[in-house]
Amino acid sequence: MKAIIVDDERLARNELKRLLENFPSIEVIGEAANTDEASQLIEELQPDVVFLDIQMPGKTGFEWLEEWDGFLPEIIFTTAFDEYALKAFEVNALDYVLKPIELARLSESIQKLESRFQRPASTEKSVTANHVLGGNDQIFVKDGEKCWFVRLDRVRLCESMGNYVRLFFDDQKPLVLKSLNSLEERLDPKLFFRCNRKHIVNLNFIEKIEPWFSGGLQVTLKGEKAEKIEISRRQSIRFKELLSL
Incomplete structure (x- = not known):
C-alpha cells in the first residue's frame, strides 16, 4: 500500500518513516510539509493512505479535508493533541494516533488499513462477481x-x-x-x-x-x-x- 506523510516537522516525518519500515505492506512514496504540497502529491501519486498531522501552518488537517473534493485516500491522523479524536472520526478518518507514536499503536492502525485493502483469496472472485448493485437489487x-x-x-x-x-x-x-x-x-x-x-x-x-x-x-x-x-x-x-x- 502506497503512503504519503503530511507533517510540517521534518523530524516527525523521519520518525514515522522509520517506524513504517517495520511494515513491509507499506511503501512511503512521498512526504509533504503542508496541505498545499499534500494536494499536489495526492493528485500525482494516488496513494492508498495519508498519515496526516492536524496542526500545521496555513490550513489545518481538518480545514484541508473540508475543502478537498478530489480523490481521497484513507486518512490516519497523527497528532500530539487528543481533543480532536471525535472530530477525526466524523470526517471518516481510519484512525487517530497520538504522538509520540509507539510502534504497537501504529501496528494497530496498519492492521485496520490492511483489512480495508485485503480480501481472502477464496472469496475474492465471488465478491468481484457480485460487486455492483443496481436499482432492482x-x-x-x-x-x-x-x-x-x-x-x-x-x-x-x-x-x-x-x-x-x-x-x-x-x-x-x-x-x-x-x-x-x-x-x-x-x-x-x-x-x-x-x-x-x-x-x-x-x-x-x-x-x-x-x-x-x-x-x-x-x-x-x-x-x-x-x-x-x-x-x-x-x-x-x-x-x-x-x-x-
Whole structure:
C-alpha cells in the first residue's frame, strides 16, 4: 500500500518513516510539509493512505479535508493533541494516533488499513462477481431493533455519518455500519452519483438542478423533505459529462 506523510516537522516525518519500515505492506512514496504540497502529491501519486498531522501552518488537517473534493485516500491522523479524536472520526478518518507514536499503536492502525485493502483469496472472485448493485437489487438493512428489506431504487440519498452511512428511503433513514467509500464501490454508477465527500444521490430522485458557489451545483431531491445537496466543483464537471448528450 502506497503512503504519503503530511507533517510540517521534518523530524516527525523521519520518525514515522522509520517506524513504517517495520511494515513491509507499506511503501512511503512521498512526504509533504503542508496541505498545499499534500494536494499536489495526492493528485500525482494516488496513494492508498495519508498519515496526516492536524496542526500545521496555513490550513489545518481538518480545514484541508473540508475543502478537498478530489480523490481521497484513507486518512490516519497523527497528532500530539487528543481533543480532536471525535472530530477525526466524523470526517471518516481510519484512525487517530497520538504522538509520540509507539510502534504497537501504529501496528494497530496498519492492521485496520490492511483489512480495508485485503480480501481472502477464496472469496475474492465471488465478491468481484457480485460487486455492483443496481436499482432492482434488494438489500437487508438493520438499525437497532428495526429491519428493512428494501430495493435500491427506493434509496434516494446516502449520507456519511462518521463510520456509518445513513440511508434515506420513503420516510425512513436508518444507519448502517459502512463507510461511504465502500458503499460507493458497490453501487451502480449509472444510478448513484457521488456528489461530495458526504453524499451519494440516486439520479432518478433529482428534481431540480441549480448553479451553486465556486462553480458547483445544488440539486433538490423529490419528496416531501426535498433535500438539497451540493455537488462539489470537481464533481460538477463529472455530473455534467454524465448527463450530457
